[in-house]
Amino acid sequence: MSGTAHAAHHDAPHQPVFVGKVKDKLDALFPKYPTRMACLLPALWMVQEERGWISADAIAEVATVLGLTPAYVRGVATFYTMYHLHPVGRHFIQVCGTSPCHLCGSDEVMKAILQQTGCGEVGATSPDDRFTVVEVECLGACGFATPILVDDDFHDSVTPERVAGILARYP
Amino acid sequence: MGFPHPSHSKETVVLSKYFGDADARTYAGWVKRGGYEALKKALGMTPEAIIEEIKASGLRGRGGAGFPTGMKWSFMPKGDNKPHYLVCNADESEPGTFKDRELMRWTPHQLIEGCAIGAYAIGAERCYIYIRGEFTEPWHVMTKAVEEAYTNGALGANVFGSGKRIDIVLHRGAGAYICGEETAMMNSIEGRRGNPRIKPPFPAVAGLFGMPTTINNVETLTAVCHILNRGSAWYKGLCLSSPKSTGTKLFSVCGHVMKPGNYEVTMGFPMKDLIHDLAGGMRPGRRLKAVIPGGSSVPIMNAAEAEAALCDYEGIVAQGSMLGSAGFIVMDDSADIVYEIYRLAKFYAHESCAQCTQCREGTAWTTKILERILKGQGKREDLDLLLDLSEQMTGKTICVLSDSCATPIVSGIKKFPEEFDAYLSRAKAPALAAV
Ligand SMILES: Cc1cc2nc3c(=O)[nH]c(=O)nc-3n(C[C@H](O)[C@H](O)[C@H](O)COP(=O)(O)O)c2cc1C
Ligand code: SF4
Ligand code: FES
Numbered sequence: 001m002s003g004t005a006h007a008a009h010h011d012a013p014h015q016p017v018f019v020g021k022v023k024d025k026l027d028a029l030f031p032k033y034p035t036r037m038a039c040l041l042p043a044l045w046m047v048q049e050e051r052g053w054i055s056a057d058a059i060a061e062v063a064t065v066l067g068l069t070p071a072y073v074r075g076v077a078t079f080y081t082m083y084h085l086h087p088v089g090r091h092f093i094q095v096c097g098t099s100p101c102h103l104c105g106s107d108e109v110m111k112a113i114l115q116q117t118g119c120g121e122v123g124a125t126s127p128d129d130r131f132t133v134v135e136v137e138c139l140g141a142c143g144f145a146t147p148i149l150v151d152d153d154f155h156d157s158v159t160p161e162r163v164a165g166i167l168a169r170y171p
Numbered sequence: 172m173g174f175p176h177p178s179h180s181k182e183t184v185v186l187s188k189y190f191g192d193a194d195a196r197t198y199a200g201w202v203k204r205g206g207y208e209a210l211k212k213a214l215g216m217t218p219e220a221i222i223e224e225i226k227a228s229g230l231r232g233r234g235g236a237g238f239p240t241g242m243k244w245s246f247m248p249k250g251d252n253k254p255h256y257l258v259c260n261a262d263e264s265e266p267g268t269f270k271d272r273e274l275m276r277w278t279p280h281q282l283i284e285g286c287a288i289g290a291y292a293i294g295a296e297r298c299y300i301y302i303r304g305e306f307t308e309p310w311h312v313m314t315k316a317v318e319e320a321y322t323n324g325a326l327g328a329n330v331f332g333s334g335k336r337i338d339i340v341l342h343r344g345a346g347a348y349i350c351g352e353e354t355a356m357m358n359s360i361e362g363r364r365g366n367p368r369i370k371p372p373f374p375a376v377a378g379l380f381g382m383p384t385t386i387n388n389v390e391t392l393t394a395v396c397h398i399l400n401r402g403s404a405w406y407k408g409l410c411l412s413s414p415k416s417t418g419t420k421l422f423s424v425c426g427h428v429m430k431p432g433n434y435e436v437t438m439g440f441p442m443k444d445l446i447h448d449l450a451g452g453m454r455p456g457r458r459l460k461a462v463i464p465g466g467s468s469v470p471i472m473n474a475a476e477a478e479a480a481l482c483d484y485e486g487i488v489a490q491g492s493m494l495g496s497a498g499f500i501v502m503d504d505s506a507d508i509v510y511e512i513y514r515l516a517k518f519y520a521h522e523s524c525a526q527c528t529q530c531r532e533g534t535a536w537t538t539k540i541l542e543r544i545l546k547g548q549g550k551r552e553d554l555d556l557l558l559d560l561s562e563q564m565t566g567k568t569i570c571v572l573s574d575s576c577a578t579p580i581v582s583g584i585k586k587f588p589e590e591f592d593a594y595l596s597r598a599k600a601p602a603l604a605a606v
Contacts (some may be wrong), residue, residue: 020546030205032340033360034380040362041345044306058570066362079524081366082346084303094305098266098518099467099511100500137348137518138266139305143423143431145172152307 014057017047018065026065036066040076044083049135052086081136089125089132091170093117098138104145105159110135111162113148117166130170172434172536173424174273179449181269182306187417187435188229189567190277196312198319208499209399213288214333216508221292225395228403229417234351234388235466235496237484240395246375247293247383255295256379258360258386259286261302261309262344262351265466267498268517270421270433271389275302275309278393279316280325287326287337287393293385296336299585300357304345313341348522352570353386354378356497357525366524367570369480412439420497424450427457427503432560438483445482457503461587465495468516468575470582491582493571510602512583515575518577530573533564537580544594547601554591555585 002023017028026046029039043066047058054077056070063070077083079163084092110133111134114120125132141147148166155166172178174190189195195497213221226241243458247255259282261269275282286298302310317339320326342360344350350359354368357379376412378384378406398406398418410417416438422445425431429451436445446452446459462477463469470492480490487494502511520534540553561577568574584591593599596603 012233032338036363038360038380041343041359044345059181074406076362076364078306080345080347082344084508097514099514100425100498102514103411103500103506103511134303136346137521138264138268140263141269141274142267142425142500143269143433145425147599149305149307154305154308163529 013064014055016061016063017050018035018043018061024051038069040066040068040073041080044073044077044080044133048083049084053087055080073156091131091151092141092149093133094136094139095133096139096141096145096147097135098142100142101147102139106146108160109146109148109163112163113167123125129169173430173434173449174277176430176432179434181440181444181449182435183437184435185397186274186278186281187433189281190273194279195278195317198280198323198325199317201585202280205400205519206280206517208324209283209285209329209396210287210401211331213256214293214331214335214339217587218292218294221288221399224403225292225398226403228398228406229415230391230398230406231416232388233390233394233420234498235265235468237494239423240387240391242377243385243387244293246373247385248375249294251383252384254297254380255293256382257290257293257295257298257385258285258299258353258356258379258384259289259300259389260353260356260386261306261389262356263301263306263389263497264303264348264542265468265496266499266515267423267463267500268466268496269423270424272306272309273433274389274393274421276312276403277308278319279309279313281393281396282313282389283316283320283325283339283396285329286339288395289385289387289392291335291502293383294476295340295385297340299340299342299360299379301344301350301360302340304343310341310343310581313421317341325421331346337520346454347524348518349570349572350571353568356386358386363458364524365392366526367572369569382487409437412436412481413483413485415485420482422482423496424501425499425500426501427453427506427513428501429454436482439486440482442480442482442487442499445477446477446499450501453503457505459501460504461502461508462505463492463500463579464497465493466498467500467579468519468571469493469495469578471512471579471586475588507602508540508583509594510545513538513545514580515579516541516576519572523572523576527568527573529564530568530576533560533573534576536560537564537576541580542603544591545601545603546605547594547597549591549595549603553595553596556580558584 118126119133172187194200196235196367229236295338350365356364360364516538525531564577
């Protein structure tokens with residue numbers, strides 16, 4: 001079970017991400033691509049893995065490390081839905097809602113998740129900051145409806161009855 | 172094999188033979204099952220001979236367009252002294268499709284082997300496998316398998332002592348259906364927004380990093396291993412109907428069937444058997460209403476069309492739709508066609524990269540109009556408006572996402588007019604709450 005790192009406070013000074021092991025990981029990627037810019041998606045993933053979300057300061061750091069401008073990095077980051085440009089709850093839940101899963105009852109799964117996490121509505125974070133729940137498009141597992149992702153863990157064939165058991169694993 | 176269901180006697184199990192068999196995931200397990208023999212054989216052939224073999228097999232791309240694979244490979248320039256790239260499309264995001272996920276999660280070495288053969292055939296030393304960001308499990312399985320392949324000399328500077336260099340780099344997407352489009356994928360690998368590029372230039376001329384590039388789907392590349400092992404004549408012989416559609420194919424069947432899963436059958440297999448027998452048919456007391464067979468981007472079929480269709484590129488066209496990515500979205504008589512089409516339009520509106528006006532505006536407006544109909548606020552003219560918008564969204568944009576949104580709408584209105592009428596006449600209660 002993988003927990004996303006806690007959301008950092010807005011006002012804390014930015015601690016560089018690309019130092020030590022994380023820097024080594026990024027450096028190891030450079031030979032795999034002919035340009036530094038190509039390491040942008042992986043670099044953004046590294047930030048998110050370390051910090052739970054990608055702050056404006058982190059965007060500026062990525063830009064410096066890869067020789068890009070912050071505006072460019074932000075432009076790319078905003079294109080992709082999986083990068084969190086705002087803090088999210090400790091656990092991030094993605095529930096598929098596209099037609100194949102809708103046919104198989106994804107609405108009921110979503111309802112159960114919203115209720116039991118205390119999020120109340122799609123896109124919200126629970127008052128205890130434990131969960132953020134979003135609806136996403138087809139997760140490529142339509143034969144295992146309804147799939148949900150909790151952080152990096154993929155759960156297949158989720159039914160409203162299974163929700164409580166799954167949530168209990170994410171304190 | 173429709174994992175987790177056991178293999179069905181009517182399946183022709185080639186690519187999916189080891190689904191559910193965890194030992195096949197390891198290098199040693201794969202070798203024990205005859206793995207990497209195809210790559211060794213390929214390294215003893217000339218690239219031209221491999222391309223001829225693939226051409227002769229009749230293999231067509233499994234990513235959606237069905238372009239002949241051998242021909243695609245032959246477009247790559249020779250002796251140009253530029254780096255060439257192979258890109259493996261593992262972005263699988265087309266609603267209804269979930270076959271590449273299973274191929275990667277159970278048989279990662281099958282894909283690595285196919286990529287290595289493809290790379291060698293097109294003169295590439297490097298292959299990028301672009302895996303959608305949400306595929307966390309396939310990502311971990313593939314990462315481990317690639318490491319093992321390097322350790323065992325199946326990848327690296329001197330593949331199996333042949334003197335040939337082949338590297339595989341896994342690249343993780345970050346949530347964007349459009350990155351499955353080949354030129355958007357190249358932009359995404361380059362560290363850009365995933366906007367499709369205008370063609371020409373075609374990827375074989377100027378693709379990834381401006382270099383000659385071939386892009387193939389996961390299933391296409393895995394099939395290559397078996398063609399080399401067993402020969403093009405064998406593969407070509409796997410054909411139940413049109414000679415233009417050969418081999419086996421994984422059909423992802425989902426929605427209202429008792430046993431959703433990936434079923435591997437010979438091209439030309441009857442759709443009726445696939446749905447009613449292999450996938451377990453409808454739930455008790457239910458009957459088939461509709462199938463969208465190509466993933467969601469193709470015309471919707473009514474029950475009669477679906478039950479008459481043969482599952483290959485030509486057979487599905489003959490019944491008014493397209494094979495596409497072969498993800499069958501099955502709907503029984505409880506399904507609300509208008510709602511499901513609305514939900515698909517919403518999908519396309521969410522996924523449009525927004526660089527073409529017709530697509531950006533068209534996907535958003537068709538969604539809003541369908542929403543209005545579902546709220547019980549639709550007007551008769553709305554159907555004409557939808558058809559008119561769809562017309563303007565078709566054939567006019569940089570990529571076909573725009574067309575893909577229009578297709579289910581147009582075919583839905585044509586084939587299920589009574590379902591729209593029920594909302595327009597207020598005979599049916601609104602499916603969405605009016606605000
Ligand atoms: C909007 C859009 C999305 C696509 N998504 C995928 C995808 O998820 N996987 C895939 O293999 N091909 C996808 N394709 C098709 C690719 O552009 C490309 O044709 C294919 O990967 C080529 O491989 P093949 O020749 O082996 O089929 C998509 C195309 C479009 C227009
Ligand atoms: S058709 Fe849509 S998704 Fe395709 S390039 Fe144009 S705006 Fe982007
Ligand atoms: S529609 Fe839900 S996983 Fe495909």
